[in-house]
Amino acid sequence: MTMADFDSLIDELSADAAPVKVATSRSGRIGLLVVALASFIFAAVKGWRADLWTALMPTQLWLTLGLLGLLAAAAGGGAVRMARPQVGAASSGTGWALGGVATLLLAALVAIVGGSHDASVAGGWRCTAYGSLFGLATFLFLAAWLKRGAPVQPERAATLAGIAAGAVGGFAISLDCPSNAIAHVGIYHLLPILIGAAAGRLLLPRLLRW
Amino acid sequence: MIARDEDCRRLMAAAQAGDKAAYRALLGDARDWLARYYARRIVPQLVDDLIQETLISLHAKRATYDPARPFYPWLAAIARYRWIDALRKQVAMDELHEADAMVEAEEDAVLSRLSLDSLLTRLPPAQANVIVLTRVEGRSVTEAARISGQTESLVKVNVHRGLKKLAALVESE
Numbered sequence: 486m487t488m489a490d491f492d493s494l495i496d497e498l499s500a501d502a503a504p505v506k507v508a509t510s511r512s513g514r515i516g517l518l519v520v521a522l523a524s525f526i527f528a529a530v531k532g533w534r535a536d537l538w539t540a541l542m543p544t545q546l547w548l549t550l551g552l553l554g555l556l557a558a559a560a561g562g563g564a565v566r567m568a569r570p571q572v573g574a575a576s577s578g579t580g581w582a583l584g585g586v587a588t589l590l591l592a593a594l595v596a597i598v599g600g601s602h603d604a605s606v607a608g609g610w611r612c613t614a615y616g617s618l619f620g621l622a623t624f625l626f627l628a629a630w631l632k633r634g635a636p637v638q639p640e641r642a643a644t645l646a647g648i649a650a651g652a653v654g655g656f657a658i659s660l661d662c663p664s665n666a667i668a669h670v671g672i673y674h675l676l677p678i679l680i681g682a683a684a685g686r687l688l689l690p691r692l693l694r695w
Numbered sequence: 696m697i698a699r700d701e702d703c704r705r706l707m708a709a710a711q712a713g714d715k716a717a718y719r720a721l722l723g724d725a726r727d728w729l730a731r732y733y734a735r736r737i738v739p740q741l742v743d744d745l746i747q748e749t750l751i752s753l754h755a756k757r758a759t760y761d762p763a764r765p766f767y768p769w770l771a772a773i774a775r776y777r778w779i780d781a782l783r784k785q786v787a788m789d790e791l792h793e794a795d796a797m798v799e800a801e802e803d804a805v806l807s808r809l810s811l812d813s814l815l816t817r818l819p820p821a822q823a824n825v826i827v828l829t830r831v832e833g834r835s836v837t838e839a840a841r842i843s844g845q846t847e848s849l850v851k852v853n854v855h856r857g858l859k860k861l862a863a864l865v866e867s868e
Binding site for chain 1: 711712713714715716718723743746747750754755757760761762763768771772773775776862865866
C-alpha cells in the first residue's frame with residue numbers, strides 16, 4: 486500500500502464523517518440501573534416477600550442483598566465500561582465482589598455438610614429458574630450495549646455481562662422468595678450467576694467480535 | 696512527529712460532531728502513530744494492511760471514544776486488538792504456506808526483540824519466544840522449533856496458548 490493509497494483511504498473515511506452519538510459509560514450505567522429496577526418491579530408483580538415492608542427481614546438477607554447488589558454493580562459496570570476500549574482500564578473489582586458472594590456459598594455448604602439445613606428446601610429449582618428469568622433483561626441490555634460498542638476482550642466482557650445478569654436475577658428472587666435458610670439462599674439464589682456467566686461466555690463472544 | 700494527546704482529543708471530538716477536516720487531520724495523525732506502533736510487531740509485509748484495518752476499525756467504532764478521556768489509550772487498545780487478530784490469522788496462513796515462510800537475518804531478529812510490545816513480556820518466555828519467531832519474524836514452525844529447542848508440536852501449542860493470553864491482556868498497562 487502506497488502513501489497515496491493511505492491518503493485515498495483517509496479521504497474516503499473523512500468524507501463519511503457523519504455526526505455520531507457518543508456512548509459514554511455513564512449513559513450505559515444509567516441504562517443498566519433502569520433495566521435492573523425494571524427487573525425488580527417485574528419480580529414485585531410476581532409478589533415480594535411479606536416481611537419486606539415490615540423491616541423484619543433477617544440480617545442474613547440484608548447481607549445477601551448487599552453482596553448480590555455489589556456484584557451486579559461491579560460486573561455490570563465492568564461490562565458497560567468494556568464496550569469502550571482503553572489500555573490501562575483493566576480492573577479486578579468483580580473478582581472481589583465474586584469473592585464476597587462466594588462466602589454465602591461457603592456458608593451454605595457448611596450448613597449442608599453440618600446437617601443443620603436441608604439443601605432441598607422446597608422450591609429451590611423454581612427459585613433458580615425465576616432468578617435466571619429476572620436476569621434476562623439485564624443480559625439482553627448488556628449484550629446489546631456491548632454489541633454497539635467495541636469490546637477488545639469479548640470473552641471477558643461477555644462473562645461479566647452474564648455474571649451481572651445472574652446477580653440481578655439473584656437479587657430479584659431474594660426479594661421474592663420467603664426462605665431464610667442459608668442452604669437454600671446460598672445455593673439456589675446464586676445459581677443464576679453461574680448460569681448467566683456460562684450463557685454469556687458461551688453465547689456472546691461470537692456476536693461481540695468485530 | 697506524533698501529535699499530542701490533547702490535540703487528538705480535540706480533533707476527535709470535532710470529528711464526532713461531523714467536522715470532516717478535523718477528522719482527516721486526526722486520521723493522518725493516527726496513521727503515523729500506527730505505523731510506528733506496528734513496526735517490528737508483525738512481519739513487515741503485513742504492516743500496511745494492519746494500519747488500514749485499524750483505521751477502518753477506528754472509523755466504525757468512533758462513537759465509543761469518550762472525549763473526556765485520553766485518546767491514545769483508546770487507539771492503543773484498538774491497535775492491540777487488531778494486532779492480535781492479525782497474529783492469529785497468520786497461524787492459518789502458516790499452515791497453508793509453511794514451506795514459503797520468510798526467514799530474516801539474525802541481526803534483524805535481535806532488533807525485533809528489542810522493540811516488542813510490552814504485552815509479550817507478560818507471557819512465559821517459551822510462549823513469547825515462539826510467537827516472536829513465527830509471527831513477528833515470520834519464521835516457519837520448523838525453524839522456530841530448531842531455534843527455540845522446542846518440538847514442532849510444542850511450538851504450535853505455545854503459540855496458540857500465548858495468543859490466547861495476549862488477547863486477555865489487551866487492556867492491561
